[in-house]
Amino acid sequence: MKSHYKIALVGNPNAGKSSLFNQLTGLSQKVGNFPGVTVDKKTGTCHLNDVHTAEIIDLPGTYSLFPKSPDEQVVTDILLNPKDEWYPDMIIVVADASNLKRNLLLFSEVKDLGIPVMLALNMMDVVKKSGFHIDLSSLQNSLGVAVITTNARSGEGIKELKQQIITTLSEKKLQLSSEIFVDTIHFPEGLTQNIRAKFALPNDYTAVQYAHQAQDARFLDDYSQQFLEEQRQRYGFQSRQWQTEETLARYAKIRRIVADAVHKPANSKQNPLTTQLDNILLHRVWGFVIFFAILFFIFQAIFAWAQYPMNFIDAGIAQFTGWLHSVLPQSMLTDLLTDGLIAGVGGVLIFIPQIAILFAFISILEETGYMARVVFITDRIMRTFGLNGKSVVPLISSVACAVPAIMATRNIDNWKERLITIMVTPLMSCSARIPIYTILVALVVPEQKVFGIFNLQGIILMALYLLGFVAALVSAWIMKFFLQRKDRSFLIMELPDYKTPRWGNVGLTILEKVKTFVFEAGKVIVAIAIVLWVLASYGPGNQMAEAEKVVRSQAKESTELEDRVAAARLEASYAGHFGKFIEPAIRPLGYDWKIGIALISSFAAREVFVGTLSTIYSVGSESEDMTTIQDRLRSEVNPQTNGPMYTPAVASSLLLFYAFAMMCMSTLATVYRETKGWKWPIIQLVYMTGIAYLSAFIVYTILK
Amino acid sequence: MESIQIKTIADLRKGETAIISKIVDNELALKLLEMGCLPGESVTLQHIAPLGDPICIRVSGYSLSLRKREASAIQLDNGKSHSGPSDNHTSVKETSNWVS
Numbered sequence: 001m002k003s004h005y006k007i008a009l010v011g012n013p014n015a016g017k018s019s020l021f022n023q024l025t026g027l028s029q030k031v032g033n034f035p036g037v038t039v040d041k042k043t044g045t046c047h048l049n050d051v052h053t054a055e056i057i058d059l060p061g062t063y064s065l066f067p068k069s070p071d072e073q074v075v076t077d078i079l080l081n082p083k084d085e086w087y088p089d090m091i092i093v094v095a096d097a098s099n100l101k102r103n104l105l106l107f108s109e110v111k112d113l114g115i116p117v118m119l120a121l122n123m124m125d126v127v128k129k130s131g132f133h134i135d136l137s138s139l140q141n142s143l144g145v146a147v148i149t150t151n152a153r154s155g156e157g158i159k160e161l162k163q164q165i166i167t168t169l170s171e172k173k174l175q176l177s178s179e180i181f182v183d184t185i186h187f188p189e190g191l192t193q194n195i196r197a198k199f200a201l202p203n204d205y206t207a208v209q210y211a212h213q214a215q216d217a218r219f220l221d222d223y224s225q226q227f228l229e230e231q232r233q234r235y236g237f238q239s240r241q242w243q244t245e246e247t248l249a250r251y252a253k254i255r256r257i258v259a260d261a262v263h264k265p266a267n268s269k270q271n272p273l274t275t276q277l278d279n280i281l282l283h284r285v286w287g288f289v290i291f292f293a294i295l296f297f298i299f300q301a302i303f304a305w306a307q308y309p310m311n312f313i314d315a316g317i318a319q320f321t322g323w324l325h326s327v328l329p330q331s332m333l334t335d336l337l338t339d340g341l342i343a344g345v346g347g348v349l350i351f352i353p354q355i356a357i358l359f360a361f362i363s364i365l366e367e368t369g370y371m372a373r374v375v376f377i378t379d380r381i382m383r384t385f386g387l388n389g390k391s392v393v394p395l396i397s398s399v400a401c402a403v404p405a406i407m408a409t410r411n412i413d414n415w416k417e418r419l420i421t422i423m424v425t426p427l428m429s430c431s432a433r434i435p436i437y438t439i440l441v442a443l444v445v446p447e448q449k450v451f452g453i454f455n456l457q458g459i460i461l462m463a464l465y466l467l468g469f470v471a472a473l474v475s476a477w478i479m480k481f482f483l484q485r486k487d488r489s490f491l492i493m494e495l496p497d498y499k500t501p502r503w504g505n506v507g508l509t510i511l512e513k514v515k516t517f518v519f520e521a522g523k524v525i526v527a528i529a530i531v532l533w534v535l536a537s538y539g540p541g542n543q544m545a546e547a548e549k550v551v552r553s554q555a556k557e558s559t560e561l562e563d564r565v566a567a568a569r570l571e572a573s574y575a576g577h578f579g580k581f582i583e584p585a586i587r588p589l590g591y592d593w594k595i596g597i598a599l600i601s602s603f604a605a606r607e608v609f610v611g612t613l614s615t616i617y618s619v620g621s622e623s624e625d626m627t628t629i630q631d632r633l634r635s636e637v638n639p640q641t642n643g644p645m646y647t648p649a650v651a652s653s654l655l656l657f658y659a660f661a662m663m664c665m666s667t668l669a670t671v672y673r674e675t676k677g678w679k680w681p682i683i684q685l686v687y688m689t690g691i692a693y694l695s696a697f698i699v700y701t702i703l704k
Numbered sequence: 705m706e707s708i709q710i711k712t713i714a715d716l717r718k719g720e721t722a723i724i725s726k727i728v729d730n731e732l733a734l735k736l737l738e739m740g741c742l743p744g745e746s747v748t749l750q751h752i753a754p755l756g757d758p759i760c761i762r763v764s765g766y767s768l769s770l771r772k773r774e775a776s777a778i779q780l781d782n783g784k785s786h787s788g789p790s791d792n793h794t795s796v797k798e799t800s801n802w803v804s
Contacts, residue, residue, distance in 0.1 A: 064738045099766045102740040240734065247737045274767075275750075284754045376769050380755035389758075490774055492735055495760055495767040 005054040005169055006086060007046070010075060010110055011094035012103050013061030014369075014496040016122040018042075019152035020094055021058040022504055024162075029058075031512050040410075043086075048162045054169075057086050063102070065109040065209060066243050069413045073216060079113055080209055081219045082202070090116045090169060092161075097121040097134060097149070098497075100262060104143075104254045105247070108181040111145065112205040118146045118168055120161060125151050126497070130271065131264075138261040153502050181250065187242075188235040195231060199224070212239050274497045281370070287377045294370075295396070298361045299465075302354050302399070302431075309353040317346040336533060344529025347607050348522040351401065354431045355517050356510050358400035362393065363509035367501035372493060379491055385473045386480025388412055389491060391421040395472065398428040399465075402667040403520045404513050406674055414489045420479050422674055423684055424472040426667050429465045429659060432606040436658050437464055439610065443633055444651040464659055471660060471691065524665040528604035532575065532612065536597075539573040547572040575601075589657065589693070590650040590700040592638070602663045609658070649703035653696040661692035713761060714776035716749035722780040723747070724763075729777035740764030741778055 011017040021029070025044025032041045042058040059078065060071035067073040078084050079091070093110055095103035100121075111117050119139075127134060140147045148164050150157030187208050195207035214220070214228035231237070280286055321338045328334040365371045371393060379389030390412045398405035405425050412418035429437075438461075445457050538544070547568040552561070570576050578600060579593035586596050598612040613633070636645040662668070662685045671681040716722060724745050727733045740763050741747070750767060751760040760769045 066734065066738075068735060099764070101764050102738075102766065105738060240730070244734050244737065247734060248742070251737070251742055278751055278760075282751045282753065282760070287754045372769075376751075376758060376760065377753050377755075379771070380753060380757045488731060490732060490735075490771065491758055492732070492739055492768070492770045492774060494739075495769050497767075 005052075005089045007054050007056050007165065008078065008086070008088035008091045009056060009058045009094055010079070010091055010106065011061060011122075012063055012096065012099075012106060012494075014494055015061070015094045015096040015103060016152045017058060017061060017094045019502055019505055020092075020120065020122060020150065020158075021056065022502075022508055023152055023155055023158050024056055027508075029508070031516075040407075046162070048166050052166060054165065057088070062106065064106055064247070065113075066212065067216065069411075071410060073218065076209070076213060077218050079110065079115065080206060080213065080217060082200075084219065088115060090118070090165065092118055092120050092165070094120045094122050094152075096123050098123050098126040098130065098132070100134070101251075101254055101258050104258070105250055107143070108250045108254065111143070112181050112203075113209070114203040114206060116168055118148065118164060119143060120157075121147055121149045122152050124149045124157075125154070126271070133263040135261045135263065139257070142257045142260065153499075181253065191231055191235040191237065195228065198227060211237055212243060271497045277498055278373070278495075281373055282377060287373075291374060291377065294365075298358070298396075299399070301361070302357050306353040306357055310350055313349050313352070314346070317342065317349070332537075335537070336530070340530045340533030341526065343533075343611055344526040345522070347529065347605070347611065348518060348526065351431050351517070351607075352514055355400045355404070356514055358397065359404070359510050359513040360506060362397060363506045364501045366509075367499065367505055369496040369498045372495050375491075375493065376495065383489075385476040386417065386420050386483075387424075387476050388414065388417045388421075388489065391417065394421055394425050395428055395469070398425045398430055400431050401517055402426045402428070402430055402664065403670050404516055406667065406670045407516070409674070414487055416483050416485055416487070417489055419483065419675065419680065420476050422671055423479060423680065424476045426662060426664065426684065426688065427468050427472040427475060427660065429468040430606075430664075432664065433464075433658055435607060435610050437461055437655065439630055439633070440646075440651045440655050440658075442630055443646050444648045464655065467659055475687070475691075520666050520670065524604060524669070528601065528608060528665070529611075532601045532604075532608065535575040535578070536570055536573050539569070540577065543572040544569045588700070589653050589696045590647075590704070591654070592645070595654070599657075602658075603661075604663075604665045606658060606663045647703075649700050652703055653700035656699050657692045657696040659692070660688055660695060662688035711780045711782065712776045713747060713749070713770075713778045713780065714759070714772045716747075716761075716780075718749055718752060721746055721748040725779050725781045727778050729774070732774055732777060736770075736774070736778065739768055740766070741768070747778075747780075 009017050009021055021042065021044065024046040028046075029042055029044035032043070040060075044056050044058075046054050046056050048054055057078075059075045062072040062075045065076050065079070067076050078086050079088075081087060091110055093107040095107060097103075107117075107119060121134070121136075124134075134149075136147055136149065146164050146168060148157055148161045150161055152158075187204070191211060192204045192207040195201065195210050196204065199207075199210060201207050201210070210217070210220075211228060211232055214225055214232060220228070232239075281290060321342055324338050324342070325334070328337070362371075365374070374392055375389035377389075378392045382389055382391050391409070394405040394408045397408050402425055405428075406422050409418050409421045409425070412421060441457050441460050445460050448456050548565050551565050551568045575597050576593070579596035582596045582600065583591075583593045586599065591599065594613075598609050601612045602609040633646050634644065637643070638645040638647075668681040668685060671684060672678060675681070711722070713722075713724075724741060724743055724747055726743055727736055727741065729736075742764070745763055748762040749759060750762050753759065753769075756772075758769050758771045759775055760767055761775070762768075
């Protein structure tokens with residue numbers, strides 16, 4: 001027996017594949033990307049027994065080997081290509097035992113590829129509950145492979161599964177019978193022979209698949225594609241028709257097998273609880289009421305619960321910085337470490353609680369099966385705006401962060417709808433905008449109650465969120481007319497039975513999303529923090545030293561002196577020059593060069609805004625303390641008017657600018673990855689910032 | 705009286721059951737077949753979304769949601785027979801004529 005095997009998990013969506021994968025690999029799993037496509041690649045190590053381990057890959061859920069989306073294409077690409085690094089030694093097909101007929105279609109296709117395969121019948125608990133009986137020996141005989149029953153949620157059958165894997169791999173007794181599942185279809189013999197010879201393939205069916213996949217398989221070079229195309233021409237290959245015939249032939253056989261092996265009670269109905277719940281949750285009125293109530297609850301939770309850990313993280317970083325200052329010698333390098341690097345890292349860590357809470361909820365909604373219902377009830381509305389029901393999940397997710405939200409668009413089959421979703425998702429107000437909103441709203445909106453119960457500041461904050469959502473829908477609707485329609489839009493989706501969530505899966509989802517955010521967004525934010533620090537600490541020639549001299553010669557009091565020195569040095573630094581340079585462009589919006597610096601730096605990441613302002617207004621190292629920044633902003637004087645700089649007009653203009661502008665390099669990088677080019681991220685940057693500039697200008701002009 | 709128009713899944717009332725006869729949509733036929741919408745299979749309309757579209761059907765032992773447009777491509781047997789799918793022998797030959 002080899003020391004290290006590769007095993008692929010294949011199955012329909014909702015068959016419990018992820019739960020089984022989590023049971024087999026636990027925390028050893030890694031999430032990567034398949035080369036050249038943005039599909040999550042989940043792999044992990046499984047300890048089969050004390051001696052043997054296997055690498056397990058969790059392939060995306062699919063209904064057949066004829067792919068309809070990039071996710072499904074990945075499965076076909078790996079299983080057809082013996083040269084692929086993940087070409088498995090063995091496949092475990094995970095099937096929902098309570099829905100055997102449809103699940104066996106994929107199994108039968110996979111079996112015919114000739115790779116050693118076994119069947120894991122999952123969700124046996126559901127089967128038992130509904131009074132079904134599955135005759136395993138009959139099933140094993142007719143399918144010709146080992147069948148193990150599992151309940152991936154409770155861990156039942158996992159031991160037996162591992163045992164069976166070892167048996168299958170060590171005995172080389174790959175299948176009870178290698179007979180091809182469907183022999184009713186006869187392909188032209190010459191075709192299969194030529195393709196087999198050309199690509200050295202294990203069997204005829206794999207060759208047939210090559211002929212079907214000639215256009216789409218990513219591992220075939222142009223030369224191979226041409227060869228396959230010639231073969232198809234020569235033998236009159238009818239791809240679509242033959243796929244249909246094959247599918248029907250497979251189902252005909254599956255029907256017979258299922259009729260023999262599955263004994264159902266006289267009246268087999270859907271799980272009654274699911275039917276009752278759906279009667280309420282999909283109800284004409286209550287369906288939406290409950291959906292909005294759930295959304296409202298999630299929002300409340302994100303803001304309320306995240307407050308404590310955020311304060312804790314904030315205090316921790318402040319203490320750590322203080323401690324570093326006390327033990328390290330005073331030097332430029334220490335300043336870079338504390339004010340540049342650690343401030344940057346802090347800016348990333350502070351958002352973890354919100355992202356964790358949001359994805360905990362999203363994961364629970366996915367696990368229970370409610371998310372599919374959300375798609376179901378919103379599809380009709382979203383369609384009007386050129387989106388699709390599946391766009392709702394990314395739009396909700398982007399309330400935490402647009403990076404994981406854009407990754408969540410991958411399950412939208414139609415490319416145009418997926419692209420529009422990607423393009424408008426960043427208009428939703430993400431958590432990075434919260435500190436900016438909070439400061440600016442508090443600056444100009446009085447702390448008062450409306451109707452005696454609602455907090456006015458809270459209402460304005462809510463309105464800003466609504467504004468983002470409306471902007472996303474309107475932009476989507478406009479893009480609908482500009483984008484060329486490539487493929488037809490459809491929605492064909494399973495509504496799985498309701499289940500209680502598996503907390504282990506929820507935990508792993510949170511872990512994965514937080515990791516993604518920290519590494520994707522974190523890299524950029526930290527880099528920007530360092531660059532900004534350098535730009536603000538150095539200036540052309542000896543201008544900064546000169547500016548300091550001037551201030552020191554004029555100043556009397558010592559308390560304000562250091563602050564004034566810092567401000568003067570900043571004005572003379574590269575960042576200061578930069579701000580002055582763009583001042584003419586932002587003056588129509590009511591901003592001066594200081595806000596200009598903050599604006600420029602926030603194009604990397606919005607949350608840099610607060611930190612930059614505190615550096616500029618030289619609040620000192622306690623900059624993350626909101627009240628001081630607010631007081632400082634309040635007392636900032638506009639040299640032209642001698643009144644306060646932050647009038648309601650300027651604050652509103654800033655609020656709108658930050659609500660709409662595309663100011664997040666991590667998001668742009670993600671869009672670049674998902675759309676495989678710079679075209680769309682650049683369009684996104686231009687159109688969003690255009691909306692931001694225009695609306696800020698209008699509001700400033702009106703309120704001035 | 706049965707109208708002359710051929711009934712499709714889109715015409716079903718909530719709770720109504722019928723038998724699928726064929727799919728008249730070349731593009732989506734394969735996808736719908738793979739999802740278990742097979743000739744001879746019985747289908748029940750379970751739910752209609754709040755805004756009338758999409759709809760949710762019970763087919764091949766599970767719940768499937770699809771838009772009305774896709775649903776109207778799945779034609780139904782006009783005979784109201786509720787015989788099980790196993791009695792129905794739709795051969796590959798018969799079905800191949802609606803897939804170009």
